[in-house]
Amino acid sequence: MKIITDSLESQLKQVSQRTAGLTDPKIEASVREIIENVQAKGDQALRDYEKKFDNVDLTSFRLSDQELTDALDSIDDDLREALEVAKANITSFHKKEIEYGFVDSEKPGVMRGQKVISIATVGLYVPGGTAAYPSSVLMNAIPAKLAGVNRLVMVTPPQKDGINKAVLAAAKLAGVDDVFQIGGAQAIAALAYGTESVPRVDKIFGPGNVFVATAKKMVFGQVAIDMIAGPSEIGVIADDSAKPAQVAADLLSQAEHDKRSRPILVTDSINLANAVSDEVEKQLQTLPREEIARAAVEDQGFIAVLPKVDDMFTLMNAIAPEHLEIQLPNPTDYLAQIKNAGSVFLGRYASEPLGDYVAGPNHILPTSGTARFSSPVGVYDFVKRTQFIQYTSDALAKEADYITKLARVEGLEGHARAIEAREEK
Ligand SMILES: NC(=O)c1ccc[n+]([C@@H]2O[C@H](COP(=O)([O-])OP(=O)(O)OC[C@H]3O[C@@H](n4cnc5c(N)ncnc54)[C@H](O)[C@@H]3O)[C@@H](O)[C@H]2O)c1
Numbered sequence: 167m168k169i170i171t172d173s174l175e176s177q178l179k180q181v182s183q184r185t186a187g188l189t190d191p192k193i194e195a196s197v198r199e200i201i202e203n204v205q206a207k208g209d210q211a212l213r214d215y216e217k218k219f220d221n222v223d224l225t226s227f228r229l230s231d232q233e234l235t236d237a238l239d240s241i242d243d244d245l246r247e248a249l250e251v252a253k254a255n256i257t258s259f260h261k262k263e264i265e266y267g268f269v270d271s272e273k274p275g276v277m278r279g280q281k282v283i284s285i286a287t288v289g290l291y292v293p294g295g296t297a298a299y300p301s302s303v304l305m306n307a308i309p310a311k312l313a314g315v316n317r318l319v320m321v322t323p324p325q326k327d328g329i330n331k332a333v334l335a336a337a338k339l340a341g342v343d344d345v346f347q348i349g350g351a352q353a354i355a356a357l358a359y360g361t362e363s364v365p366r367v368d369k370i371f372g373p374g375n376v377f378v379a380t381a382k383k384m385v386f387g388q389v390a391i392d393m394i395a396g397p398s399e400i401g402v403i404a405d406d407s408a409k410p411a412q413v414a415a416d417l418l419s420q421a422e423h424d425k426r427s428r429p430i431l432v433t434d435s436i437n438l439a440n441a442v443s444d445e446v447e448k449q450l451q452t453l454p455r456e457e458i459a460r461a462a463v464e465d466q467g468f469i470a471v472l473p474k475v476d477d478m479f480t481l482m483n484a485i486a487p488e489h490l491e492i493q494l495p496n497p498t499d500y501l502a503q504i505k506n507a508g509s510v511f512l513g514r515y516a517s518e519p520l521g522d523y524v525a526g527p528n529h530i531l532p533t534s535g536t537a538r539f540s541s542p543v544g545v546y547d548f549v550k551r552t553q554f555i556q557y558t559s560d561a562l563a564k565e566a567d568y569i570t571k572l573a574r575v576e577g578l579e580g581h582a583r584a585i586e587a588r589e590e591k
């Protein structure tokens with residue numbers, strides 16, 4: 167792994183030069199055409215695209231409830247138990263995120279408040295192929311259900327030998343209402359505009375390839391979207407007290423997701439840097455997804471050596487990694503120094519995959535530096551808020567002059583008159 171010993175200033179400059187671009191005019195043009203065709207021709211366009219891109223002839227898109235039940239019954243007991251444990255922990259964590267709104271009636275004659283309303287219909291994209299993660303189905307569906315979403319519609323590309331059973335089992339366990347076998351940009355268009363078979367949703371969640379991500383960007387406005395998820399990232403801050411084999415294993419756990427994943431170690435110890443670099447090479451040689459992980463390590467990965475602890479945090483905050491492990495003695499002491507990270511893993515035993523599967527906090531997290539301004543997926547993403555106001559005649563009379571004053575300053579006589587129409591004569 168590349169070891170960088172440059173000054174903090176030079177490393178910060180390198181961070182700010184990295185960009186996470188997602189624009190390819192050719193892909194944009196073909197995605198635009200797919201969206202327009204789905205809008206115009208509905209189910210027929212979905213059938214045509216599924217034949218073209220996935221080589222599957224579909225007569226219907228929706229899986230029956232029996233097919234989901236059969237999938238759940240078909241998985242082995244150990245997998246069922248693991249999914250159940252994950253579900254219980256995700257549920258107990260996300261219950262704490264539920265918002266109830268508030269009523270404020272502190273001022274006489276005035277009632278004001280905020281009401282939290284669940285989004286009615288939500289779409290969930292689950293990628294096809296090897297990136298079909300049952301754990302991600304739980305991470306989206308459980309907060310949606312806790313938020314009170316009425317209808318949760320999952321879409322996933324059809325597969326020649328059937329859709330991944332564990333994904334369908336997770337969907338059933340988490341209470342997904344409908345599963346449609348459609349993928350790519352056409353699935354996103356169907357969710358955004360609706361077709362004869364697929365209901366139009368209010369918000370679309372879930373990762374996917376560049377066609378899916380581009381389509382999500384294009385339908386934003388017609389519907390809401392969760393985020394544009396980039397490749398997985400892990401940042402580790404560690405000193406000499408960390409075990410090189412554990413640090414290397416954690417870096418590789420995210421490197422194996424994608425050739426563009428970013429494994430990063432920041433340390434104050436050149437000894438640890440060298441030992442981790444050696445360990446990464448050793449462990450890569452026996453990793454089944456070696457090719458993917460090696461590309462990520464070699465192209466995106468690096469080890470930064472900075473002598474001061476404060477500088478290590480300054481650099482990591484600038485990187486704003488999706489996952490951040492603190493492998494220093496007394497790791498909780500450093501929570502206050504962390505400004506930008508999707509999810510933080512404190513101490514030796516909080517290895518990143520713990521959070522991917524069973525700890526309970528969400529594993530759908532901001533990537534590509536967006537932890538500077540966004541948060542993990544949570545119950546709050548499946549709700550919206552509205553406000554309410556009620557005044558008595560006396561309470562309005564007390565503030566009427568302020569309203570008419572402000573209205574007339576803004577040149578809005580109609581506003582002022584609406585208030586004056588309430589004056590008791
Ligand atoms: N960030 C995360 O949490 C996370 C998690 C899982 C997966 N992912 C990402 O999801 C992606 C999965 O990609 P995938 O391709 O395996 O599955 P996918 O479901 O995203 O895309 C498959 C679909 O792409 C469409 N498609 C394929 N070629 C096309 C073409 N030439 N023109 C138009 N459409 C075309 C097809 O309709 C196909 O069904 C990966 O990039 C992976 O990194 C990210």
Ligand SMILES: N[C@H](CO)Cc1c[nH]c[nH+]1
Pocket residue numbers: 299301302397398399420488522529530531
């Ligand atoms: N680490 C991924 C998010 O970056 C989530 C995941 C799913 N399965 C395993 N890992």
Ligand SMILES: [Zn+2]
Pocket residue numbers: 398419420423519522
């Ligand atoms: Zn992972």
